[in-house]
Amino acid sequence: MKITGTRIAVNARDAKAVDLWLSRGRVFFSAISDSKQRVLDLSGFLILPGLINAHDHLELNLFPRLGRAIYPNATAWAEDIHYAYKSSIEEQRAVPKRARFRWGATKNLLSGVTTVAQHNALPSAANRENLPIRVLTRYGWAHSLHFCRDWHERFQATPEKFPFFIHAAEGTDEAARKEIDILNRGGALTPSTVLVHGVGIGRKQLKWVEDGGCSLVWCPSSNHFTLGCSLDREILNARVPIALGTDSALTAKGDLLDELHVAHNAVPAERLYDMVTCMAARILKLPPGYGEIRYGGPADLLVMRDDGLTPAETLLRASPQLVIVRGRIELVSADFPLSDPGELFEDAFPLQVENRGTYFLRNPIKPLIDETRHISGREPRLAGKQLHHDA
Ligand SMILES: [Zn+2]
DSSP, X not given: OEEESOEEESSSSOEEEOOEEEETTEEESSOOOOSSOOEEEOTTEEEEEOEEEEEXXXXXXXXXXXXXXXXXXXXXXXXXXXXXXXXXXXXXXXXXXXXXXXXXXXXXXXXXXXXXXXXXXXXXXXXXXXXXXXXXXXXXXXXXXXXXXXXXXXXXXXXXXXXXXXXXXXXXXXHHHHHHHHHHHTTOOSTTEEEEEOTTOOXXXXXXXXXXXXXXXXXXXXXXXXXXXXXXXXXXXXXXXXXXXXXXXXXXXXXXXXXXXXXXXXXXXXXXXXXXXXXXXXXXXXXXXTTSOOTTSBOOEEEEEOOSOOHHHHHHHOOOSEEEETTEEEEEETTSOOSOGGGTOXXXXXXXXXXXXXXXXXXXXXXXXXXXXXXXXXXXXXXXXXXXXXX
């Protein structure tokens, strides 16, 4: 496929006019020998690298937000919701995991995410093949110190070249702070370690995290919902690489675009752009080319309307018009100038997403909606958003 007439993001601040050729799932800046080449004129659009969501629980995105208070830490939250919302949790769990994984991937695709870090067991290889986005597969993880007593074995079993994810210091009390002490004593604060949340990191602990070369994943809307606050300025400005994550619908406001808006209350647009592109790629230890548009890199692209703003400003103001993953168009907005969506997809079923717009997806969504509605007895809501569709 050849893409013409567009600007592409070079970094958070700059974009340049250039034609792209996509072949075998990769990006090129000069013609490549493909016999039958489709030409896509994207005049008036800006192409960004596909976004990277550094933290999600894909199978938990049909849930409503659950919680009835501000909690001192995530353990208190988890214990309370399993008691207070037992029937709601059971109702959602009746939907097969395979279907819930697809919903989680669809949530990400609708926000321009092309790679996600799953926290919990991965979907099976067969199920991953059916997902419209990439799911990180080379990683180690433990849920948290409290819910994963074998966390240290899991940490030690993770190769150094993989990231090791753990929910840590997800709280504002002494118990949350002490988790960093335990990780430090266990020799687990290393350049591979990715601490998810970290709200309760104290000043002494922050020095260990910096010196250990650890990274953080920031999920501001989840933190505000469960803990009443998120990372303070001292942590945000520390010598710690930070990526943005959505967490799941159990606690988050919505998808990665919603998370960017919440995070923008504390961090400028340019840094946020890095947190969902190049910085996230570095923290997730992705191969070269992820989180940027470069020659020979993966053809994972997010197309948005070009109003002459910088890539970072565009990310905060626009919504996805087209998303390409592995060189293949996975999603197109109904506003996108096409004479017929059937040009792109065989099954052009319009999906209206609350406060976003109407989209066509390559992966047929209607059977998934029907299956979910049949099992749960109600219309699915995806990460809090109502979905409308004809018939
Ligand atoms: Zn989480």
